[in-house]
Amino acid sequence: MAAVNRVFAAQLAGLPVFGPDGESIGKARDLVAGLRLDHQPPRVLGLVVEVSTRRRVFVPMLRVTAIESNAVTLATGSVNMRRFHQRPNEVLVLGQLLDARAHLASSGARLTVVDAAMEPTRTRDWVLAKLAVRQPRTGPLKLTGRRGGLQVLSWEDVSGLGLADLGTQPQGAGQLLMLFDTMRAVDVAATLRDLPLKRRHEVADAMDDEKLADVLEELPEDDQKELVDYLADERAADVLEAMSPDDAADLLGELGPTEQTRLLELMHPDESGPVRRLLAYSSDTAGGLMTPEPIVLAPDATVAEALAHIRNPDLTSALASMVFVCRPPQATPTGRYIGCVHFQRLLRRPPAELVASVADTDLPPLPPAAPLAELTRYFAAYNLTCAPVVDTRDHLLGAVTVDDVLDHLLPDGWRETGLRDLDPATPASPDSPAESDHA
Incomplete structure (x- = not known):
């Protein structure tokens, strides 16, 4: 472990985690600490690391060899890929301790926890030795320093952070x-x-x-x-x-x-x-998967106007990949559908040119009743990320994006299990005794 005297939990949030050879493991998302029955500082058990598949796994602190301002390094690139599950005696430092209400042990003054710092011990363990706290401005001043200012106190100086307290008392966020x-x-x-x-x-x-x-x-x-x-x-x-x-x-x-x-x-x-x-x-179906809010422009709109709409930061990349040209009204269901223009074609045309003159009128639109199998063939055949959905009266009803199609093609519960579990050929990382004990 690199010589580090104190690390605040908020500083760890989002730091990249690397193996010994510089291979990327994921990002640090939280610290796991084991609360004690006495009032001694809790031992930090390990990190919650989000790997590339967005699964959150547990990495024991004994695996951590270096903590720097811009990265965390592990002793091995092999980690237990089983999803992290919190045990009854454990607390997530960022998720549960931040904003917790506590009291100054000596006077009972009310405090709010703003951050927590871990420090190494002689036995190579890490403990939550310090708490950054703020006193409510409405309460009587009990701490030294500016009213309402931050104070860094020892864990023993603060009370009211037991499991029973965190599980019942109201807590801000x-x-x-x-x-x-x-x-x-x-x-x-x-x-x-x-x-x-x-x-x-x-x-x-x-x-x-x-x-x-x-x-x-x-x-x-x-x-x-x-x-x-x-x-x-x-x-x-x-x-x-x-x-x-x-x-x-x-x-x-x-x-x-x-x-x-x-x-x-x-x-x-x-x-x-x-x-x-x-x-x-x-x-x-296409009607059930579509969004009714694609980019829809009138035939007399210019290429420059179309590009301005595409720049809207609130649009997903899939929706921003295509604009649809329709007669008024432009709100779905629109007037008569004329065609669509991919953003790459817009980039190659003069800004003053009308979108109607560059619209693709040959691309067949999707009917709202088109089933999922037809949608997948359609996107594969035309190499699209966004496609128009048009009814029998030539009204644009909306647009289907490839991410919505993929969401319905993946097995139920894919968000919970992570993408790695969808590939049975992917080998599991070997479990260390410490990792297996926590899983």
């Missing part, structure tokens, strides 16, 4: 959300799944509707339904409005008819209308 701001929605979703149910609900309560909507779209169906059931109906409807219509329709399609109807009625008509239209189609 401000510090954890600050970490989430640096992570993709899919990574936040994976972190949320690893948290205990109480903590998961606290984090969901603290998120704004747009962020929670992004995270919900990346969660497995069972976790989506659990969170929607937890949220108040009005909040659930607001989050559904913030989701893309196709993802909202997929989620509502998993709910019972009564709950589905109740949430749709609470949504704004402009937001619920596209979702209702998607629910009218089977989920494994």
Whole structure:
């Protein structure tokens, strides 16, 4: 282990993890500590590392040989690939200790945990020796230093961080959300799944509707339904409005008819209308998989306007790969569908040229009833990432993207198991005794 005297947990979040020869293992996502019955500092058991398949695995601290400001190095490139599962006596330092409410042991003054630092011992163990805390500004000043300022205290100086306390007392989520701001929605979703149910609900309560909507779209169906059931109906409807219509329709399609109807009625008509239209189609057809919000332009729009729409950072790369040319109205279902233009063709045309003059009118559109097998053949045959869905009256209804097709082709539960488990030919890493003991 490199000579390091103190490492704060928040500094580890997201650091790349490498093997001894520089091979990439994944990213550090959390620390696992074992809480004690006495008031001694908890022993740090290991790291939660997210590997390339987005699976989160446990790496014992004995495997860690160096912790630097920009990376973590392991003694071996072989890790146990079994998914990390938290034990009853363990705490996730970032997931559960951050924002925890505690007390100054000497006076009982209220504190909020902002970060935790681990330090090495003479036996090569690591313990959570220090806590960075902040005192609520409304409380009486008990700590030295500026009112409301940060203080670094020894673990023994702080009380109220036992398993029973963390499992029952209310807890904020401000510090954890600050970490989430640096992570993709899919990574936040994976972190949320690893948290205990109480903590998961606290984090969901603290998120704004747009962020929670992004995270919900990346969660497995069972976790989506659990969170929607937890949220108040009005909040659930607001989050559904913030989701893309196709993802909202997929989620509502998993709910019972009564709950589905109740949430749709609470949504704004402009937001619920596209979702209702998607629910009218089977989920494994072009109509059920499409998004009703592709880029749609009038025939007199210019290439420059089309490129400006493609630059919208809120669009996925698949949706941004193609624009569709239709007669007014441009909202789906549109007026008569004319054709589509791939963004590469737009890049090769003069900015002032009209999109109608460069539209591909020969590409056959998909009917809304096209089954999944037909969709896969269509995308393979035409080498597309986005395709138009048009009804019998030549109205553009939406667009299907290749990621939605892949989502339905993969086995149920692929988000939980990770992509590695889908390939039976991939060899498993050998288990070390320490790793096997934790799995």
